[in-house]
Amino acid sequence: MVASYGQRLVVEDAAGQHHPAFVARRGLRLVCGDRVRWLAEGDTGDRAVVERLPRHSELTRPDSRGRGEVLAANITQLVVVCAPRPGPDPYIIDRYLAAAEVMDVAAAIVCNKADLPDSVPAGLLEEFATLGYPVLLASAAAGSGLDALRACLAGHSSILVGQSGVGKSSLLNALVPDVELATAGISHATGEGRHRTTATTLHALPGGGELLDSPGVRDFAPALDDPRLAALGFREIVAAAGECRFANCRHMREPGCAVKAGVESGAIAPRRYESYRRLLRLTEDLQRRG
Ligand SMILES: Nc1nc2c(ncn2[C@@H]2O[C@H](COP(=O)(O)OP(=O)(O)OP(=O)(O)O)[C@@H](O)[C@H]2O)c(=O)[nH]1
Ligand SMILES: [Mg+2]
Ligand SMILES: [Zn+2]
Incomplete structure (x- = not known):
């Protein structure tokens, strides 16, 4: 579909x-x-x-009542798009990466608008690259970085996600010929004359594979059936958790927690740990309400 x-x-x-x-x-x-x-x-x-037909994967978010709402199906890769303008919200990026981990699909980060004089903080991108996520620089406007992006997308069913205005649809337009035709009537012009995407759409990539465009978000979290799943969204936490004293460690105040030790030693970025705590708290709140 x-x-x-x-x-x-x-x-x-x-x-x-x-x-x-x-x-x-x-x-x-x-x-x-x-x-x-x-x-x-x-x-x-x-x-x-x-x-x-049965779904291989589901991208979800909690609806207003805390229940999972499916946004897209059969995705094999999440591509989180960010840009210097509007500036990146690292927590949104973390949560998309967490969604990919929990879905057990690939994830990559595309830093679009590389033609602009200002850029996304290098330290932030380095944080993601250190974790093993591909970080690509691209410009839909200048047409740069697109070959690397094509290679990253090849054979995958990828969805472009991220904040509104970072250039998801522009990247899609640069990668898929005649997409303007395919999306005619889907976007509507906003007051600023910009076309905000309002529905998720799927497009065949010329080299094989599929690319989905999705509406921009102001916030995102994956819908998790159990708060314990929050830790699975952070690969460095998963890697350290095996050394925690308790198998059911939540990595909050438990003694002998290898994750907290990792944060203190600098092996785990404090910002990522804070992101984990926020997702855990959010999921617990939603479960209490649900
Ligand atoms: N300078 C520059 N501007 C870009 C680039 N890519 C997109 N833009 C501009 O950024 C604005 C938003 O682009 P869109 O492609 O509509 O962004 P989007 O992420 O699809 O936004 P939503 O559909 O609302 O989620 C438009 O004015 C684009 O022209 C780029 O590489 N460089
Ligand atoms: Mg769009
Ligand atoms: Zn722990």
């Missing part, structure tokens, strides 16, 4: 052709990236989607 606007859908067939479609079964919940089965409705009729 390529895109959904309420009950209206766009589906892509095996030959890459797009067709208008609709949800034909009550209670069938579909998101961008879902693989579906539909009934042939003749050559011109809308496709009637009757079944969703």
Whole structure:
């Protein structure tokens, strides 16, 4: 499934052709990236989607009641886009990376707008690179860094995520020919004449693989079924946790905590640890409410 606007859908067939479609079964919940089965409705009729195939992965966030809302399905890579303007919120980046870890999919960071004189703090990017996440510099406007980005996306079903205005749609436009056509009617012009993405859409990459564009966010957190999953979102915490005295250590005030020791010795970045604590607290709050 390529895109959904309420009950209206766009589906892509095996030959890459797009067709208008609709949800034909009550209670069938579909998101961008879902693989579906539909009934042939003749050559011109809308496709009637009757079944969703099992999902390999789900990108989720908590809804207002703390329950998981699925944003996209069958993603194999999360690409977190940031830029010097609007300036990066490191906690949002951490939480997208945490979502990727919990989903068990690849993650990369793209620092867009490299053509601007100001830049994202090098120390922050270094923090992510040290953890093993690919950090790519690119400019959708100048067309730089796109070959490395193409290589990173090849063969993956990747979703571009991040704050609004960092250039996700611009990168998509630079990577996928004729995408303007494909997205016509999806974006709407804002007061500033900017096109804010309002729905998640899927596009075939010329070299194979898929690229999903998603609406920008002001905040993000993965929906976690259990607060204990928060620690799994931080690979350096997972690496240290094996040495904690207690197997169920939450890495808060427990004695013999290898994670706290790592923060004190400088092996774990204090900012990342703080990010873990915030995600843990948020998940506990949501569970209490839910
Ligand atoms: N200087 C510069 N500006 C860019 C670049 N890429 C995008 N922009 C500009 O940044 C603004 C936002 O770009 P979009 O591609 O709409 O950003 P987005 O991340 O898709 O935003 P949302 O859809 O709201 O999430 C536009 O005015 C773009 O022209 C870049 O590489 N350099
Ligand atoms: Mg956009
Ligand atoms: Zn611990």
